[in-house]
Amino acid sequence: MASLMSLRRELFSLARILSGVSHLVRFLLFFLMQITVTEEPDMLFQKVVILVKGHDRAVLDSYEFFATMAAKELGITIGKVFEPPKAIERLTLLKSIHIFKKHRVQYEMRTHYRCIELYNITGCTAQVYLEYIQRNLPEGVAMEVTKTAMEKIPDHILEPLWKEIPTDDKPSQ
Amino acid sequence: MMKIYSSSQKFGHKHLTATVHNRAARIRVGKGDRPVTYEQAHHPHHIAHRKGWLSQHTSNLKGEDRAAERTIEDVFIRRFVFGTFHGCLANEIVIKRRGNVLSVCAVMLQKLPPQKFYFLIGYTESLLSHFYKCPVKLEIQTLQDKAVYKYL
Numbered sequence: 063m064a065s066l067m068s069l070r071r072e073l074f075s076l077a078r079i080l081s082g083v084s085h086l087v088r089f090l091l092f093f094l095m096q097i098t099v100t101e102e103p104d105m106l107f108q109k110v111v112i113l114v115k116g117h118d119r120a121v122l123d124s125y126e127f128f129a130t131m132a133a134k135e136l137g138i139t140i141g142k143v144f145e146p147p148k149a150i151e152r153l154t155l156l157k158s159i160h161i162f163k164k165h166r167v168q169y170e171m172r173t174h175y176r177c178i179e180l181y182n183i184t185g186c187t188a189q190v191y192l193e194y195i196q197r198n199l200p201e202g203v204a205m206e207v208t209k210t211a212m213e214k215i216p217d218h219i220l221e222p223l224w225k226e227i228p229t230d231d232k233p234s235q
Numbered sequence: 236m237m238k239i240y241s242s243s244q245k246f247g248h249k250h251l252t253a254t255v256h257n258r259a260a261r262i263r264v265g266k267g268d269r270p271v272t273y274e275q276a277h278h279p280h281h282i283a284h285r286k287g288w289l290s291q292h293t294s295n296l297k298g299e300d301r302a303a304e305r306t307i308e309d310v311f312i313r314r315f316v317f318g319t320f321h322g323c324l325a326n327e328i329v330i331k332r333r334g335n336v337l338s339v340c341a342v343m344l345q346k347l348p349p350q351k352f353y354f355l356i357g358y359t360e361s362l363l364s365h366f367y368k369c370p371v372k373l374e375i376q377t378l379q380d381k382a383v384y385k386y387l
Contacts, residue, residue: 115296117288149297165256172283173297201331201338202291204299 105185109141109210112178112195116203122176125203129178129195136191141179149173264387272326273384292332305332308367312339315363319355322346325381337367340374344381352377 112129116122126143133140150172157165183191192207199205260279262271277286290309294302309330316328320343329340339359343352356373363371 115293115298117296118283151297167257167259171295171297199333201333202288202293204293204296 105188106212107183107185107188107209108181108212109208110180110183110188110192111208111210112180112192113146113206113208114176114178114199114203115173115206116200117172117174118202119174121200121203122174125200126176126178128198132194133178133180133191136187138183138187138191139181141181143176143178146175146177148175262387267386269387270381270383271385271387272382274327276384276387289327290330292330308337312337312363316341316359319359320347325378335369337363337369337371338374339363339371341376342382343375343377345377345379 114122114125116125130140130143150170152168152170154166154168156163157167180188180191188209196205257278262269262275274286274289282288290305292305293299294305312330313328316339317324320341323343323346325342325344331338331340347355352375356375360371360373
């Protein structure tokens with residue numbers, strides 16, 4: 063994995079800077095067995111949206127504190143951290159095994175959400191941060207990650223077509 | 236629980252005495268000689284308020300699937316552990332799933348010598364790992380007696 067190699071070199075320097083955070087440093091140094099350099103350009107993400115869902119709001123609160131603290135220590139710009147409204151799925155079932163249609167039991171399943179948006183993050187940092195976050199996901203909590211990557215505009219779009227060749231008779235496309 | 240309103244079409248009130256007739260997961264108040272743990276003393280509507288969850292996995296969240304398979308696994312694991320450590324369980328088993336790992340947490344009474352406990356723990360872990368094709372960890376704590384919350 064070429065990006066992983068350049069990631070390791072970058073993070074070794076990061077690890078030296080962040081010597082104050084011992085847990086992160088131990089985690090980062092654990093992966094830095096070899097240091098290699100590559101020429102491949104890194105992926106750039108305009109936005110990385112992490113949506114965590116769970117049944118327990120307190121668990122999501124503590125996980126949000128942990129994720130935002132980790133992002134701050136790594137120097138990632140945190141955008142919005144907000145709580146989308148909870149989703150409740152309700153079922154109405156018959157209370158008795160036989161007859162008694164008028165007597166029912168209702169159950170519900172609540173899904174609480176928490177959304178963390180990170181802006182302008184490189185591929186290497188995103189990979190490390192997400193791996194750290196996902197290794198420490200509590201049980202009963204699910205995560206969805208949406209990444210918005212930025213790509214260089216291809217050269218043939220930059221200049222309008224009519225400026226290039228005025229004399230040639232080209233069929234219209 | 237007293238009867239508050241009676242069902243009446245004139246006022247459009249709903250029948251509000253539903254809680255009198257629910258019998259799910261409740262130990263009824265008796266003479267005061269029956270010891271009851273915290274888990275047993277609280278009724279199911281206290282889940283998420285005073286009680287936690289005994290089985291923690293993500294398949295019951297919105298947009299997730301395979302809930303039925305997890306439930307069947309849970310039921311089997313509870314019965315299996317109840318049978319292997321017969322008479323030693325102090326409280327309900329808590330089952331947690333993180334990634335691929337199945338973590339079974341239990342509180343036991345000190346009825347068996349430690350060597351037998353270690354053997355049974357190893358036996359359970361290896362057998363369940365082979366059944367479910369995933370690492371199964373058993374986290375056991377022991378007590379002298381059951382932790383009684385109140386007497387009903």
